[in-house]
Amino acid sequence: MTTLMQKNYQHEVILVGEEPHPPYQRPPLSKNYLAGEIDQESLYLKPLSVYENAGHHLRLGVRAEQIDRDKKTIRLSDQSALKYDRLVLATGSHVRTLNAPGADLKGIYYLHDIADSDALREQLLAGKRLVIVGGGYIGLEVAASATKKGVNVTVLEAAGRLMQRVTGPEMSEFFYAKHSNAGVDLRLNTAVTGFEAGDQGRVAGVTLADGGTVPADIVLVSVGVVPETSLAEAAGLPCDDGIIVDEFTRTEDPAILAIGDCTRHRNLFFEKMQRLESVSNAVDQARTAAATLMGEEKPYNSAPWFWSNQYDVRLQMVGLSQSHDQRVVRGSPGEDKGFAVFYLRESHLIAVDAINLPIAFMVGKTLVQQRRKINPEILRDPDIDLKSLVIGPQTSS
Amino acid sequence: MGTITFIEHDQTEHVVKFKAGCSVMQIAVDNAIPGIDGDCGGECACGTCHVIVSDDWFRKTGTPGDDEEQMLSMTPERTGTSRFSCQIVVTDEMDGMTVRLPEFQM
Numbered sequence: 001m002t003t004l005m006q007k008n009y010q011h012e013v014i015l016v017g018e019e020p021h022p023p024y025q026r027p028p029l030s031k032n033y034l035a036g037e038i039d040q041e042s043l044y045l046k047p048l049s050v051y052e053n054a055g056h057h058l059r060l061g062v063r064a065e066q067i068d069r070d071k072k073t074i075r076l077s078d079q080s081a082l083k084y085d086r087l088v089l090a091t092g093s094h095v096r097t098l099n100a101p102g103a104d105l106k107g108i109y110y111l112h113d114i115a116d117s118d119a120l121r122e123q124l125l126a127g128k129r130l131v132i133v134g135g136g137y138i139g140l141e142v143a144a145s146a147t148k149k150g151v152n153v154t155v156l157e158a159a160g161r162l163m164q165r166v167t168g169p170e171m172s173e174f175f176y177a178k179h180s181n182a183g184v185d186l187r188l189n190t191a192v193t194g195f196e197a198g199d200q201g202r203v204a205g206v207t208l209a210d211g212g213t214v215p216a217d218i219v220l221v222s223v224g225v226v227p228e229t230s231l232a233e234a235a236g237l238p239c240d241d242g243i244i245v246d247e248f249t250r251t252e253d254p255a256i257l258a259i260g261d262c263t264r265h266r267n268l269f270f271e272k273m274q275r276l277e278s279v280s281n282a283v284d285q286a287r288t289a290a291a292t293l294m295g296e297e298k299p300y301n302s303a304p305w306f307w308s309n310q311y312d313v314r315l316q317m318v319g320l321s322q323s324h325d326q327r328v329v330r331g332s333p334g335e336d337k338g339f340a341v342f343y344l345r346e347s348h349l350i351a352v353d354a355i356n357l358p359i360a361f362m363v364g365k366t367l368v369q370q371r372r373k374i375n376p377e378i379l380r381d382p383d384i385d386l387k388s389l390v391i392g393p394q395t396s397s
Numbered sequence: 398m399g400t401i402t403f404i405e406h407d408q409t410e411h412v413v414k415f416k417a418g419c420s421v422m423q424i425a426v427d428n429a430i431p432g433i434d435g436d437c438g439g440e441c442a443c444g445t446c447h448v449i450v451s452d453d454w455f456r457k458t459g460t461p462g463d464d465e466e467q468m469l470s471m472t473p474e475r476t477g478t479s480r481f482s483c484q485i486v487v488t489d490e491m492d493g494m495t496v497r498l499p500e501f502q503m
């Protein structure tokens with residue numbers, strides 16, 4: 001919507017959203033909003049008046065129930081219907097739930113929206129025992145926020161290392177040490193089988209595959225998200241763990257675009273179709289969709305990036321590291337100066353993860369975008385200025 | 398309350414009102430000013446909110462912090478008075494300030 005405002009789009013724009021809130025940022029929900037450091041209003045992307053002034057209508061608290069592609073109409077939960085010329089699906093994702101015995105006990109939380117974050121924050125009182133199922137970035141951010149409040153935190157992770165899906169072993173080890181030092185009890189290779197009931201239908205513990213039990217006052221289940229594709233699927237649009245779109249965010253139906261967490265797409269960086277859960281992907285696809293709506297052909301071709309805050313640590317990532325064949329570490333994890341891991345494939349830089357070293361992230365943003373061949377020794381040698389790798393002013397957008 | 402002027406790379410000017418206490422990035426985003434993305438929401442984590450403060454106002458906005466400086470040093474079009482607009486919290490004293498926008502954000 002922002003890009004359409006900037007570009008002075010001359011047609012009527014209506015946003016239908018199931019949540020009662022205007023569009024907002026989710027990242028703070030596990031970070032400073034959960035910690036109580038910022039208020040709800042500062043989550044909102046824009047004040048309501050901005051949408052009104054631009055002539056964009058928000059229909060909040062209303063769910064889109066069905067798409068009729070022949071009549072180009074959507075049916076809404078308040079029984080009204082809307083006609084469209086172009087439709088953009090930005091339905092996001094929902095949390096993956098654990099279907100284990102005891103999963104419906106009181107005191108078991110998930111974290112995806114403002115209401116979830118509010119409910120969890122109320123429970124985070126000093127001295128309570130919080131068990132987090134899932135050692136991904138959201139679980140770990142909550143662990144950091146909760147520890148700061150004096151909550152006793154245990155993290156149960158089924159894989160052999162933390163954040164395995166998104167980062168390399170050096171980063172996993174670094175975060176393991178950070179959290180251990182802060183007093184978090186981290187258990188890797190630990191599969192959860194269910195939940196034990198205490199008084200009044202409240203959870204009292206988490207049961208493990210090895211037969212053990214971890215006592216708990218509160219449980220947060222943070223085991224990933226599932227793309228919200230039900231509307232698209234029911235309308236017969238091709239989906240495969242995500243709504244399939246091309247680099248212009250078009251679905252198979254020329255009148256329907258899809259963007260953000262709910263899509264599976266091809267972008268110049270991936271050899272395969274990819275689904276991403278990140279703000280950078282959502283905003284870049286949104287800009288591409290706006291261009292497509294305006295009749296411009298601007299393919300989505302930027303390298304995805306990401307950040308996470310835990311304690312005094314800021315992790316910034318650019319590119320996707322999974323398919324690397326070489327890792328180069330610059331600096332050392334113990335030092336205050338920060339460190340970075342560079343991921344290469346066939347000598348090309350494909351991703352960078354930087355800890356408290358924003359310059360490595362920024363250099364990565366340029367070099368990954370350019371898909372440059374790089375001499376790993378330059379990346380490793382702390383005496384060589386990273387800036388020298390970027391010759392002349394380069395632009396990426 | 399006050400006003401701030403954003404000058405796009407193509408010289409288009411936008412004069413907008415602000416309330417003290419919010420960031421220059423938020424003011425730009427609230428007013429749909431083209432040329433500032435602000436993708437990380439003001440965390441100084443993305444580098445998509447670069448502005449060039451006019452010389453006379455740079456004293457009021459102050460100089461970049463450490464992280465910001467590292468990121469700015471890699472920002473194309475960086476000048477001596479560049480800042481990330483999410484790191485400038487406006488005060489009433491900044492009434493009448495002018496900032497220019499680069500051609501591209503990172």
Ligand SMILES: Cc1cc2nc3c(=O)[nH]c(=O)nc-3n(C[C@H](O)[C@H](O)[C@H](O)COP(=O)(O)OP(=O)(O)OC[C@H]3O[C@@H](n4cnc5c(N)ncnc54)[C@H](O)[C@@H]3O)c2cc1C
Pocket residue numbers: 016017018019025026027028029030062063064065090091092093111112113138228231259260261262276277278279280282305306307308309
């Ligand atoms: C706690 C948390 C922390 C995060 N931290 C980071 C971070 O640090 N960095 C980062 O890059 N990303 C982070 N993310 C991920 C990021 O927030 C998402 O990738 C991003 O919000 C995706 O945007 P979206 O617009 O695709 O979907 P969403 O933000 O999920 O929005 C989709 C909206 O559509 C609504 N909706 C769905 N179906 C319907 C329907 N049928 N009718 C009406 N409305 C419907 C939903 O209610 C929802 O409001 C975080 C996410 C969470 C939950």
Ligand code: FES
Pocket residue numbers: 422434435436437438439440441442443444445446481482483484
């Ligand atoms: S908004 Fe991301 S760095 Fe300023």
